[in-house]
Amino acid sequence: MEELPVEEIRKLAEKVAVEKLAPHASEIDQNRAFPWENIYALREAGFHRLIIDEKEGGMGYGRIAFASTVKEIAKACASTALIYVSHSIAAKAIEYGGSETTKKTFLSEMIKGRGLGAFAVHEPDSGSNSGAITTRAKKDGSSYIVNGSKFFITSAGEADLYLVLVRTDPEKGPQGMSTLLIERDTPGLSFGRMEDKMGLRSTSSREISFSDCRVPVENLIGKEGEGTQIIGKTVIGWGFFGAAAISIGVAKLATDLAIKHAKERIIAGQPIAAHQAVQFMITDMILETEAAEALLTACATQADSNPDTAIFNGLKTKLFASEKAVNVANLAIQVMGGHGYCRDYIVERLFRDARGLTLHFKTSEWLRQDIAKAVIGM
Numbered sequence: 389m390e391e392l393p394v395e396e397i398r399k400l401a402e403k404v405a406v407e408k409l410a411p412h413a414s415e416i417d418q419n420r421a422f423p424w425e426n427i428y429a430l431r432e433a434g435f436h437r438l439i440i441d442e443k444e445g446g447m448g449y450g451r452i453a454f455a456s457t458v459k460e461i462a463k464a465c466a467s468t469a470l471i472y473v474s475h476s477i478a479a480k481a482i483e484y485g486g487s488e489t490t491k492k493t494f495l496s497e498m499i500k501g502r503g504l505g506a507f508a509v510h511e512p513d514s515g516s517n518s519g520a521i522t523t524r525a526k527k528d529g530s531s532y533i534v535n536g537s538k539f540f541i542t543s544a545g546e547a548d549l550y551l552v553l554v555r556t557d558p559e560k561g562p563q564g565m566s567t568l569l570i571e572r573d574t575p576g577l578s579f580g581r582m583e584d585k586m587g588l589r590s591t592s593s594r595e596i597s598f599s600d601c602r603v604p605v606e607n608l609i610g611k612e613g614e615g616t617q618i619i620g621k622t623v624i625g626w627g628f629f630g631a632a633a634i635s636i637g638v639a640k641l642a643t644d645l646a647i648k649h650a651k652e653r654i655i656a657g658q659p660i661a662a663h664q665a666v667q668f669m670i671t672d673m674i675l676e677t678e679a680a681e682a683l684l685t686a687c688a689t690q691a692d693s694n695p696d697t698a699i700f701n702g703l704k705t706k707l708f709a710s711e712k713a714v715n716v717a718n719l720a721i722q723v724m725g726g727h728g729y730c731r732d733y734i735v736e737r738l739f740r741d742a743r744g745l746t747l748h749f750k751t752s753e754w755l756r757q758d759i760a761k762a763v764i765g766m
Contacts, residue, residue: 394449394452394453394456397438397449397453397456397457398453398456398457398459398460400433401433401435401456401457401459401460401461402460402463404429404430404433404435404460404461405460405461405463405464405465406464408425408426408429409423409426409429409461409464409465410463410464410465412425413464413465413468413734413737414734414737416465416467416590417465417467417589417590417737418589418731419590420584420589420590421590422471422543422546422590422591422592423465423467423468423471423590426465426468427468427471427472427504430461430468430472431501432501434447435457435472436475436479436498436499436501437499438453438454438457438476439451439453439454439476439479439480439626440479440480440483440495440499441483444483444491444495444499445496445499446483446499450688450691450692451626451688451691451692451698452685452688452689452692454476454626454629454630454688455632455633455684455685455688456633457633458472458473458630458633458634458637459633459634459636459637459640459681460637461634461637462633462634462635462636462637462638462641463637463638463641465590466587466588466634466637466638466738466741466742466745467588467589467590467591467741469633469634469637470542470588470591470631470748471504471542471591472630473627473630473631473634474505474506474543474547474627475504475506475543475547476505476626476627476630477505477551477622477626477627477630478498478505478506478507478547478549478550478551478569478622479495479498479499479505480621480626481507481551481567481609481618481621481622482494482495482498482551482569482609483495484609484610484618484621484622485567485614485618486569486609487606489606490569490606490607494549494569498549503548503549504543504546504547504548504549505543505548505549505550505551506541506542506544506547506550506551507541507550507551507552507619507622507623507627508538508541508544508550508551508552508553508596509521509552509553509623510538510539510540510541511523511536511537511538511539512537512539512595517754518553518565518616518619519561519562519616521553521554521555521565522536522555523535523536523537523538523552523553523554523555523598524536524554524555524556525554525556525566525568525603526556527556527605528602530604530605531602531603531604531605532554532556532568532602532603532604532605532607532608533600533601533602533603534552534568534570534576534598534601534602535598535599535600535601536598537595537596537597537598538552538595539580539594539595539596540583540593540595540748541594541596542593543591543592544579544580544592544593544594544595544596545572545579545582545592545594547572548571548572549569549570549571549572550570550571550572550596551567551568551569551609551618551622552567552568552569552570552598553565553566553567553615553616554566554567554568554615556612556613556615557612557613560613562616563613564613565613565615565616566608566609566610566611566612566613566614566615567608567609567610567614567615567618567619568603568607568608568609569603569607569609570598570601570607574601574602574603575601575602576598576599576600576602577596577597577598577599577601578596578597578599579596580594580595580596580597581594582594585744586740586743586744587737587739587740587741587742587743587744588740588741588744588745588748589740620699621698621699623749624699624702624703625691625695625698625699625702626698627702627749628702628705628706628749628750629684629687629688629691629701629702629705629706631706631710631745631748631749632702632706632708632709632710633709634741634745635680635706635709635710635712635713635742635745636677636681636684636709636713638713638716638717638738638741638742638745639676639677639680639709639712639716639717639742640677640681641734641738642673642713642716642717642719642720642735642738642739642742643670643673643674643677643716643720645720645724645733645734645738646669646670646673646719646720646723646724647661647670649723649724649727649728650666650670650723653724653727660723666723669722669723670719670723672715672719673716673719673720676712676715676716677712677716679712680705680708680709680712680713683705683708683709684705684709687701687702687704687705688701688705700759700762703755703758703759703762704759706750706755707756707759710742710745710746710752711746711752713745714739714742714743714745714746716742717735717738717739717741717742717743718739720735720739721735721736721739
């Protein structure tokens with residue numbers, strides 16, 4: 389797989405998604421079941437190594453290959469795609485800022501498919517504003533003592549390792565935040581009930597609480613005070629491209645299903661695809677999906693060639709793709725009428741998943757603010 393071009397990687401992802409992930413996507417959505425079988429299938433195909441640098445034992449592919457893979461996974465199961473993106477963020481953070489000991493302890497195991505990663509930034513009183521977090525990590529000899537909580541954490545209780553944004557110096561604002569790796573079985577770490585979400589229901593979204601959790605100083609990612617940089621490089625610089633790809637995967641499937649239904653649904657002796665109103669909706673779906681995909685490709689290409697642009701490009705593509713996916717999924721329901729509104733049809737799940745992607749990682753409102761500030765220079 390190391391020598392495959394991006395298109396071949398996409399085809400492999402499509403094959404795995406169609407054969408292994410799609411058949412039980414609706415069932416795990418209804419039951420809120422964590423999709424371990426899907427995770428194992430992705431590992432078996434080698435996708436857990438996709439974006440890790442070759443010198444660390446990975447394959448060294450960039451954001452274009454990552455986005456192509458995630459789109460295909462999302463067309464089958466958006467929840468699985470979100471879990472995969474979250475894991476990739478944690479692994480990439482260890483590659484970027486982990487010590488050699490940390491890489492040997494954690495990253496090598498993740499590359500071998502022996503661990504699931506996740507990240508934890510948001511808190512009950514901070515929402516999408518990471519600058520407002522209050523979870524504290526106080527140094528105590530060779531450890532940090534962590535207290536606080538995070539919420540709406542993907543893979544919570546299921547992942548083996550969590551990349552956690554904490555405050556190591558409350559007096560320094562953003563410069564006082566750091567990132568720690570915290571293992572699931574750390575004493576004092578506990579998980580709340582699984583959230584009964586509208587969409588993306590199989591991601592085991594839970595609150596995480598830290599009560600005097602003792603974490604080795606070796607688990608610090610980067611240096612103290614570099615937490616926002618680590619989160620920027622990984623969550624925004626990689627994860628936002630993954631989030632955009634999930635949205636596009638959802639939109640592409642919604643479009644395909646709407647077209648198929650429009651051709652097959654016969655009313656008064658003719659397919660509803662013959663009606664101009666339906667044709668207009670399908671056209672809009674195609675154009676919005678392709679526009680989002682084109683922006684993602686352009687932004688990912690630029691970020692791969694110039695990593696300094698990754699954060700700004702990630703913000704743009706995540707905002708645009710997530711909002712277009714909601715529009716497209718909504719139109720798909722309209723094309724399919726009452727059928728699309730029923731849970732027996734996939735587009736109902738697609739709309740619920742798409743809606744959640746305008747909230748996950750960072751809300752559309754925060755993204756608009758961040759983009760404008762970056763352009764204005766504030």
